Amino acid sequence: MNATSLAQWQFGITSVYHFFFVPLTLGLSVLVAIMETIYVRTGQDVYKRMAKFWGKLFVINYAMGVVTGIVMEFQFGMNWSNYSRFVGDVFGAPLAIEALLAFFLESTFLGLWIFGWEKLSKPVHALTMWMVAFGANISALWILIANSFMQQPVGYEVVGGRAVMTNFFALLTNPTIRVQFPHTVFSGFVTAAFFVMGISAYHLIRRHEEDLFNRSFRMANIFGAIAIILVIVVGHSQAQHVIRTQPMKMAAAEALWESENPASLSLFTIADEERLQDVFSIRIPRLLSLLAYNRLDGEVKGVRNLQAEYEAKYGPGRYVPSVFVTYWSFRIMVGLGFLMFFISVVFLYRLVRKRPLFQWRYASLFPLVIAFPYISNTTGWLLTEMGRQPWVVFGLMKTADAVSPTVSASMVLTSLIIFSVIYGVLMIADIYLLVKYAKAGPEPSEVLAAHSASEVAYT
Amino acid sequence: MELNSLWFALIAVLYIGYFVLEGFDFGVGILLPFLGKNDVQKRVIINTVGPHWDGNEVWLITAGGATFAAFPHWYATLFSGFYLPLLLILVALILRGVAFEFRSKDENPLWRSFWDWAIFGGSFVPALLWGVAFANFIRGVPIDANMNYVGGFWNLLNPYALLGGLVSLLSFVLQGAIFLTLKVEGILFDRAYLATKRVCLPVLILVISFVIFTYFQTDVLSRTGVIPDLMPILAVLALLACGWFIYQKRNGWSFVMNSLAIIFFTLTIFLALYPRVLVSSLNPEWSLTVTNSASGPVTLKAMSIVALIFVPIFLAYQGWSYWVFRKRVSEKTESLEY
Numbered sequence: 001m002n003a004t005s006l007a008q009w010q011f012g013i014t015s016v017y018h019f020f021f022v023p024l025t026l027g028l029s030v031l032v033a034i035m036e037t038i039y040v041r042t043g044q045d046v047y048k049r050m051a052k053f054w055g056k057l058f059v060i061n062y063a064m065g066v067v068t069g070i071v072m073e074f075q076f077g078m079n080w081s082n083y084s085r086f087v088g089d090v091f092g093a094p095l096a097i098e099a100l101l102a103f104f105l106e107s108t109f110l111g112l113w114i115f116g117w118e119k120l121s122k123p124v125h126a127l128t129m130w131m132v133a134f135g136a137n138i139s140a141l142w143i144l145i146a147n148s149f150m151q152q153p154v155g156y157e158v159v160g161g162r163a164v165m166t167n168f169f170a171l172l173t174n175p176t177i178r179v180q181f182p183h184t185v186f187s188g189f190v191t192a193a194f195f196v197m198g199i200s201a202y203h204l205i206r207r208h209e210e211d212l213f214n215r216s217f218r219m220a221n222i223f224g225a226i227a228i229i230l231v232i233v234v235g236h237s238q239a240q241h242v243i244r245t246q247p248m249k250m251a252a253a254e255a256l257w258e259s260e261n262p263a264s265l266s267l268f269t270i271a272d273e274e275r276l277q278d279v280f281s282i283r284i285p286r287l288l289s290l291l292a293y294n295r296l297d298g299e300v301k302g303v304r305n306l307q308a309e310y311e312a313k314y315g316p317g318r319y320v321p322s323v324f325v326t327y328w329s330f331r332i333m334v335g336l337g338f339l340m341f342f343i344s345v346v347f348l349y350r351l352v353r354k355r356p357l358f359q360w361r362y363a364s365l366f367p368l369v370i371a372f373p374y375i376s377n378t379t380g381w382l383l384t385e386m387g388r389q390p391w392v393v394f395g396l397m398k399t400a401d402a403v404s405p406t407v408s409a410s411m412v413l414t415s416l417i418i419f420s421v422i423y424g425v426l427m428i429a430d431i432y433l434l435v436k437y438a439k440a441g442p443e444p445s446e447v448l449a450a451h452s453a454s455e456v457a458y459t
Numbered sequence: 460m461e462l463n464s465l466w467f468a469l470i471a472v473l474y475i476g477y478f479v480l481e482g483f484d485f486g487v488g489i490l491l492p493f494l495g496k497n498d499v500q501k502r503v504i505i506n507t508v509g510p511h512w513d514g515n516e517v518w519l520i521t522a523g524g525a526t527f528a529a530f531p532h533w534y535a536t537l538f539s540g541f542y543l544p545l546l547l548i549l550v551a552l553i554l555r556g557v558a559f560e561f562r563s564k565d566e567n568p569l570w571r572s573f574w575d576w577a578i579f580g581g582s583f584v585p586a587l588l589w590g591v592a593f594a595n596f597i598r599g600v601p602i603d604a605n606m607n608y609v610g611g612f613w614n615l616l617n618p619y620a621l622l623g624g625l626v627s628l629l630s631f632v633l634q635g636a637i638f639l640t641l642k643v644e645g646i647l648f649d650r651a652y653l654a655t656k657r658v659c660l661p662v663l664i665l666v667i668s669f670v671i672f673t674y675f676q677t678d679v680l681s682r683t684g685v686i687p688d689l690m691p692i693l694a695v696l697a698l699l700a701c702g703w704f705i706y707q708k709r710n711g712w713s714f715v716m717n718s719l720a721i722i723f724f725t726l727t728i729f730l731a732l733y734p735r736v737l738v739s740s741l742n743p744e745w746s747l748t749v750t751n752s753a754s755g756p757v758t759l760k761a762m763s764i765v766a767l768i769f770v771p772i773f774l775a776y777q778g779w780s781y782w783v784f785r786k787r788v789s790e791k792t793e794s795l796e797y
Contacts, residue, residue, distance in 0.1 A: 063560035066513060067553040073523050074545055077538025084538075085606075088531020089754040096524030097765050103517040104773040108780050111510035115796050119783050162531075165754070168761035404539035406607045415546045422550060426557055433564055 004403045006412040007079040010419060014071050016378055017423050021065035023377050026140060026185055027192025028058045029133035031223060036126040045445060046212050053442035054196065059114060060433050064426065079412065083392055083402035090156050090165045091146050098142035105135030141181055148176035150393050152245045179238035186230040190340060191373035193224025198370035199438045205358045209441050218351055225344035232337055243292050243300065246394055248319060249387035251303045253326040254288060263288035263300035271323045276303050321389040329379035336376040343369060462759040463749040466529035469766060470522055471729040477518035478725055479718045484508040484515055486635015488555060488582025491575060494650045501575060502563055502795045506788045507642040509797045512559060514777055528762055532606050532752035533736040540608025541592060544615060548585045555581025563797050586631040587624040591615060594623025597677045597731045599740035606747060619676040626665045633658045634717050640710040644787050659702045666698060679731050688730055694723035
C-alpha cells in the first residue's frame, strides 16, 4: 500500500472511532441536563440519581471523545499537509472557532459538573450540564461547517494555487450545513435515546430500580421518537440536496448506471464495479424520481453519464466512488433509521396505553437496540466521505493530491499501527467500564441520603 | 500585515497559556508516582487537577486550530515535518486523558497502577517534547524551497533541543510541585514543598545554560547582539524570585513567579522567531514567515472578530472555574471524584 491509501485508512479508522463517542455526547448531555433540571424544579431525588447515573456513563464516554478528537485536529497537518496548505485558509477557520467557542465551554463546564456537586448551587450545577450540551452541539456545528466545505465548496476563490476565503458568511450559510447539521445532531439525540432505552430495558427486565428506569425509558423514548422523525425528514431533504450537488455520490449509492427519467429505485443490486453494470438487480420503477423530486418523474443522472461528464470537465480519471460501500452503507443507514422509528413508535404507543413493555418472548434481547444508532451513524459517514471520493474537496482537490509529500509510507504505517493498537485497547477498557457501570445501576438512594451533605465517590 | 502579527501574537498567547496551565497538570502527573505513596494520596493528587486538565488542554487545541486557520503553511509544514514527535505527544495525551477518567473507576490494583503510569508517562513525554520542539523552532530545521520539512526524526533530537526539552520538563515539574503546595495538606504538602526546593535550582541552571547555548546554536547573536532582549533576563529574574519565595514558604508568590518565568521564557522564543514562524536551516530565504505562510485577509479579519468577542468570555468562565475549586483537596474520600 502507498502512503496515500495508508493515510486514508488511518483517517478512516481514527475518524470512525472518534465518531463512535461523539453522537452519544451530543444527545446524552441534553438528556442529563433535562433530568437535572427536573430535579432542580421538583426536588425529587430520583431525578438527581438519574442525572448522576447517566452522567457517569456520559463522562466515561466523553473522555474517549475528547482524546480521539485531538488526533483529528492534528492529523490534517500530519498526514494531509497539501490539503492543509490548499484549504487551510477556509477550512482552518471553523476548526479554530470550534476550539474557541465549543471546546473551552465543554471542557470547563464538564469539570465544574463532575467536581461541583457540593460547590455550586443546584440551579447553577444544572446549568453547567446545559453549557456542556450547548458546547457539544455548537462544536458539531463548526466541524460540520468545515466538512460542508468539503462537500460543497462555497465562499472562496482559488488564488495562486490555494483556496482563499472571500466570504465568511457564505461558509456559515452553506446549503449543505443546513441539512447536514440537523441530520447529525438529531442522530446524536437518537443515539443517546437508544442508549438510555437499551440500558433501562436491561434493568426493567430484571425489575431493578423500576421507578428510576421507567422514568429514564419514558424520557428517552419521547426524546428519541421526536429525534428520529426529524432525522428521517431532514435526511430526505439531505439526499435530495446531494442529488443536486454531488450527483455521483447518489448515483453510486443507488447503483444507477445510466441516467433515467423517470428513475427507478434499486431494492437489491449486485454490481459489477469494473464495468459499471448490474450483475443482478431488482428495481421499482419511478420510485427514485419520487424520492429525488417528490414527483413521479424527473431525471436522475447515472454513474456512466456522470463519469463521462466529469472526464470532460476535470480531465481523464475515474470519478466513481466504491459502489459497494456507498450502496450498502446507504441502505443499512436508512434501514436501521426506519427500524428505530418503528421501535420508538411501538414503545411510545405501549407507554401511552400503559401496556407492559417487556413481557414478550425475546424481550431480554431489547438492549441490543443500542447497536442500531452506532451502525447507522457509522454507515452514514462512510456514505458521506467515501461517496465523495476521489475528491477530498468536491470538484476542487483530489484525495491523492492532498497527502503530505514528506511523510513516508513507513511513517504512516507506524502511526496507523500505533493508533489501531491503542484504540483497540482503549475500546476494550471503555466498554468494560460502560458495561460495568451500566449493569451496576444507580447508587442506592440510602447512600445518597446519608451523603447528601457531602459527595458520592465515583468508585 | 497588521492582522498577521496579531495572530502571531495570539498564537504565542495560546501557547503561553497552555504551558502555564497544562504545565502544572503535567508536573502533577509526573510527580504522581513519587509523591503519592498510597491510593488515597494518589487520588488526592489527581483530584487537584481533575476539574482543570481538560480545559487546560484546550489551549493547545485552540493554538493548533488558530495556526491552521491563520497560517496554513506553518501548520502544514510543522505538523507533517514533526510527524513522529507529534505522534508521541498524541499517544501521550490520549493515554493520560483517558487515565484521569478511568483510573479510579475500578478497584483492581493492576488497573489503577496501569493508569497511574499512563498519567506519569502521558505527562512526562509531552513535557519533554514541547521543549524539544520549541528549541528546534528557533534553531532552525531543514525546510526546502517548497516549505516542506526534509529532515528526519533524528534531526530534531540534537543536544540543544534536548536541553530545551529538559528545561520544559523541569519547569513543568516545578510548576506542578508549587501547584500541589497550594492544593494539598499534611504529609502531601510536605512532600510537594520538598520537591519545589529540590527542583528549583536545577531549573535555574538549565534555563541559564539554555540561554547561553542559544547564542551558539541560533542566529540570535546576529539579530540582537550580545545583550539579550529583556525577556530572557526577566525569565531568569522571575525564577530567582520564585526560588526566594519558595525558601520564604510563600507558595502563592512562587507560583506566580514560576508562571511569569514560563511566560517570559516562551515570549523569548516567540520574539526570537518573529517575523518568522519556522526557521529554515538550509536557506534563510526559505524560512516560513508571518507573511508567506498566512491566510488571506478575509479569514484573518473574520477570525479576529470572533476571537475578540470570545476570548474574554472563555477567560472569564475558565477563571471562574479556578475560583470555584480554589480550596485545598482533602483526603476525605467522599469528596474525591477521580
